[in-house]
Amino acid sequence: MTTTTIPKLTDIYKTHPLDIPTNKLNLDSLQQLPDTYDWIQPDAFPSFRDPNISLSDSVPLIDLSLPNAPHLIGNALKTWGVFQVINHGVPISLLNSMESFTNTLFDLPSPHKLKAARTPDGVTGYGLPRISTFFPKRMWSEGFTIVGSPLEHFQKLWPNEYSKYCDITEEYSREMKSLCGRVIWLALGELGITREDVNWAEANGDFKTSNAVIQLNSYPVCPDPDRAMGLGAHTDTSLLTILYQNNTRGLQVLREGNRWVMVEPVTGALVVQVGDLLHILTNGLYPSSAHQAVVNQNRKRISIAYFFGPSESAEISPLNKLVTPTQPLLYPTVTWTEYLRKKAQLFNNTLSSIRLSAPLTGALDINDHNQVKV
Numbered sequence: 001m002t003t004t005t006i007p008k009l010t011d012i013y014k015t016h017p018l019d020i021p022t023n024k025l026n027l028d029s030l031q032q033l034p035d036t037y038d039w040i041q042p043d044a045f046p047s048f049r050d051p052n053i054s055l056s057d058s059v060p061l062i063d064l065s066l067p068n069a070p071h072l073i074g075n076a077l078k079t080w081g082v083f084q085v086i087n088h089g090v091p092i093s094l095l096n097s098m099e100s101f102t103n104t105l106f107d108l109p110s111p112h113k114l115k116a117a118r119t120p121d122g123v124t125g126y127g128l129p130r131i132s133t134f135f136p137k138r139m140w141s142e143g144f145t146i147v148g149s150p151l152e153h154f155q156k157l158w159p160n161e162y163s164k165y166c167d168i169t170e171e172y173s174r175e176m177k178s179l180c181g182r183v184i185w186l187a188l189g190e191l192g193i194t195r196e197d198v199n200w201a202e203a204n205g206d207f208k209t210s211n212a213v214i215q216l217n218s219y220p221v222c223p224d225p226d227r228a229m230g231l232g233a234h235t236d237t238s239l240l241t242i243l244y245q246n247n248t249r250g251l252q253v254l255r256e257g258n259r260w261v262m263v264e265p266v267t268g269a270l271v272v273q274v275g276d277l278l279h280i281l282t283n284g285l286y287p288s289s290a291h292q293a294v295v296n297q298n299r300k301r302i303s304i305a306y307f308f309g310p311s312e313s314a315e316i317s318p319l320n321k322l323v324t325p326t327q328p329l330l331y332p333t334v335t336w337t338e339y340l341r342k343k344a345q346l347f348n349n350t351l352s353s354i355r356l357s358a359p360l361t362g363a364l365d366i367n368d369h370n371q372v373k374v
């Protein structure tokens with residue numbers, strides 16, 4: 001029997017290191033926006049604040065305890081690729097603990113946080129947004145990435161209290177994984193997909209060997225928010241992302257490829273977003289949600305993203321039932337690690353680079369980043 005080595009998530013960035021020095025990260029100390037953070041300057045990234053900001057649209061808010069929730073989820077994902085959910089079953093006390101732990105982490109003095117700095121080719125730890133390399137300007141944010149156990153890093157940050165924070169993170173991961181499984185089956189069920197149709201989801205469709213990444217984001221108060229950007233426009237590489245945001249506005253999603261809509265914070269709600277892999281799995285029926293985070297002058301914002309993906313070896317391809325003469329096969333088979341590797345190179349052009357046929361007729365293709373400037 002031949003054995004092939006399956007690349008690990010943690011190997012992805014070996015060939016794409018992020019070598020912007022992390023010691024430049026102390027944004028709290030800046031009274032003025034440095035040029036390197038000014039996105040409005042000539043030749044900066046294409047306009048992110050165009051006049052098309054929508055005032056009337058709002059991202060669907062779905063009560064998961066209602067009988068028609070599955071139908072509402074299907075509709076929201078088809079039309080938006082994103083919705084907010086309440087009555088999701090994740091204890092509000094856990095969300096509060098996670099928020100306060102995230103604040104504790106980012107409130108540590110800068111040299112202290114750097115004790116847990118991510119290495120340039122690493123995945124986990126404290127540092128700049130990974131996508132920084134794809135933008136000519138710096139983003140007004142700092143992040144902390146967790147894959148598996150955060151023990152090693154937390155011991156460096158809190159030599160006496162690390163186990164308390166490890167426990168909160170572990171409980172949060174468990175709850176998020178269970179909610180992701182629940183939402184994915186409801187979302188696929190709305191497309192006529194059963195658990196038997198998804199062979200890599202394992203017995204009972206419990207995604208036993210799935211992978212997940214937790215990304216804590218902090219957006220400090222910014223002296224000139226109209227010129228700055230917290231996190232540049234992107235889609236997530238996951239199957240599904242569940243995002244918690246504190247009660248400060250900042251997350252914007254791209255609607256129909258041409259206008260940004262603010263995801264208004266709702267106490268206790270979670271934001272559910274389609275990632276690239278669910279877009280591939282559904283043969284394009286659920287658009288991968290393009291989003292960005294803006295900053296403000298008065299309040300610090302934090303967000304906690306849980307990226308849910310399959311096991312390293314799972315082969316993701318458009319589900320057979322969703323490939324029809326009117327809906328031709330849009331994508332080839334990929335594994336998460338193969339896809340992440342491509343994304344580390346091609347970023348927002350990754351989906352269009354692997355696409356096999358033209359986008360669905362009639363549907364506006366927000367994932368074709370050659371046409372849509374995100």
Ligand SMILES: O=C(O)CCC(=O)C(=O)O
Nearest residue numbers: 215217250251293303305
């Ligand atoms: O802070 C936010 O609202 C967005 C975070 C995000 O998009 C990410 O971490 O991928």
Ligand SMILES: [Fe+2]
Nearest residue numbers: 234235236291
């Ligand atoms: Fe994201």
